[in-house]
Amino acid sequence: MSITQPLMPKATAVWLVENTALSFDQIADFCKLHPLEVKAIADGDAAQGIKGLDPVSTGQLTREEIAEAESHPDHRLKIAESKVRLPAAKAKKGPRYTPVSRRQDRPNAILWLVRNHPELKDSQIMRLVGTTKSTILAIRERTHWNAANLQPLDPVTLGLCSQIDLDIEVRRAAKEKPIEAESGVTLLPAEVTTAKQPDEAEVASAKKPGEELDVQAVLAKLKQIGGKSEDKDE
Numbered sequence: 001m002s003i004t005q006p007l008m009p010k011a012t013a014v015w016l017v018e019n020t021a022l023s024f025d026q027i028a029d030f031c032k033l034h035p036l037e038v039k040a041i042a043d044g045d046a047a048q049g050i051k052g053l054d055p056v057s058t059g060q061l062t063r064e065e066i067a068e069a070e071s072h073p074d075h076r077l078k079i080a081e082s083k084v085r086l087p088a089a090k091a092k093k094g095p096r097y098t099p100v101s102r103r104q105d106r107p108n109a110i111l112w113l114v115r116n117h118p119e120l121k122d123s124q125i126m127r128l129v130g131t132t133k134s135t136i137l138a139i140r141e142r143t144h145w146n147a148a149n150l151q152p153l154d155p156v157t158l159g160l161c162s163q164i165d166l167d168i169e170v171r172r173a174a175k176e177k178p179i180e181a182e183s184g185v186t187l188l189p190a191e192v193t194t195a196k197q198p199d200e201a202e203v204a205s206a207k208k209p210g211e212e213l214d215v216q217a218v219l220a221k222l223k224q225i226g227g228k229s230e231d232k233d234e
Contacts, residue, residue, distance in 0.1 A: 005032040006060045006079060009051050010041070015052030017042045022077075030061075094118045106131050108147065109155035110139045119173040128161045128169060145226070187193040 006012045009031040016027045017038065025043070028035040040046035055061040060079055069075045109129045113120055114136075122136045138144040156163045 003007060006030065006055055007058065009033060010047050011050050011053035012055050012060070013038055013041055014047055014050050015054050018052055019054075020066055022033040022066070023073055026069055026073070026075070030079070090138060093136055105153060105158045106160065107135070107139060107150050109160050111150050112152035112154055114140055117173070118168055119171060121173065124169045124173060128165060129155050130160070175219055 010033070013033055014025050016022055016030070024035045024038040027033070028038045031038070037046060056063060056066070062080055065077060065080070067110065069077050106129050110125060110131060111124050111221050113128065125131065125136055126133065135144070139147070139150070144150065155161050156166055179231040
């Protein structure tokens with residue numbers, strides 16, 4: 001960024017009038033003032049009480065440049081390039097600008113985002129479509145003045161945001177959302193689900209013969225019990 005005039009032009013003009021033999025026109029051209037204003041400073045009619053500022057000490061002029069201008073009345077002073085490079089100020093990001101023709105579509109886009117991406121925060125919706133938190137709240141609670149006529153419309157289709165911006169916000173919301181613990185039916189261990197289940201033929205063949213009901217053995221057991229009871233009665 002090039003500087004076109006010195007810092008504190010009047011104070012610089014006061015110093016040049018008091019400390020150099022430059023013409024009024026030369027000083028006026030360098031300080032971006034009117035020649036009559038410089039003459040008034042020299043006559044003491046203007047800039048009273050202003051302390052002169054040395055442009056050489058501030059790096060805005062060189063002694064050689066002043067000497068050249070003093071010896072050549074037609075020479076115009078050139079401000080010296082600053083040796084310190086200041087970074088350009090970054091423009092602050094404000095709310096997304098929405099064309100006037102698209103602003104009436106914002107409530108429909110907000111409704112679409114609330115329904116299709118409930119994980120999005122209000123601040124993310126505000127960045128995407130350039131709205132306010134109160135409008136989002138009204139649409140969520142169905143208290144918007146035009147709630148009955150709203151229709152969910154994709155903000156990308158409406159031109160309110162790009163698909164890339166939408167995908168970024170959705171991914172960001174998914175990362176910030178905590179993982180919910182599953183409740184109710186739980187999954188069985190892998191060794192249980194993958195184990196081979198025996199068929200009915202194998203179960204029948206594995207059954208021992210002794211497990212079948214032996215009628216004769218049961219009757220013999222009952223006779224033994226009955227005999228013992230009769231001996232006791234005698």
